[in-house]
């Protein structure tokens with residue numbers, strides 16, 4: 144019996160837009176065989192930032208993270224595929240771009256633990272919450 148295809152909410156952050164890396168990053172996901180089910184250029188406002196990062200709002204790094212995430216347009220997308228949540232997390236690499244493995248998106252293109260190009264859901268529970276927040280009609 145095959146399991147239903149999984150979905151992940153992925154954000155190509157404002158640094159990815161500013162640096163012209165959208166094609167590079169999207170191309171990696173496409174070449175992996177993941178399916179783009181939704182894609183939208185959006186600007187995160189303060190309310191959406193607080194909702195999206197509800198687990199982090201009390202942390203010291205949150206105010207500058209919020210400033211960064213609301214600083215310009217980002218691309219919100221829904222990716223689908225077999226075990227997509229785990230697959231995308233492996234492809235983007237660890238949070239800190241300085242420590243992320245070469246060959247991952249952050250390892251190849253990021254040099255910061257804040258401006259790290261991509262956000263991706265980290266569990267089925269966070270994917271369900273984030274998909275409802277960003278794409279309520281899907």
Ligand code: CMP
Pocket residue numbers: 199204208238256257258259261262263
């Ligand atoms: P993301 O996957 O979007 O989830 C939370 C974000 O907070 C993370 O990527 C980084 O952009 C940011 N972040 C996490 N830890 C730190 C930190 N120690 N300092 C600055 N930013 C951080």
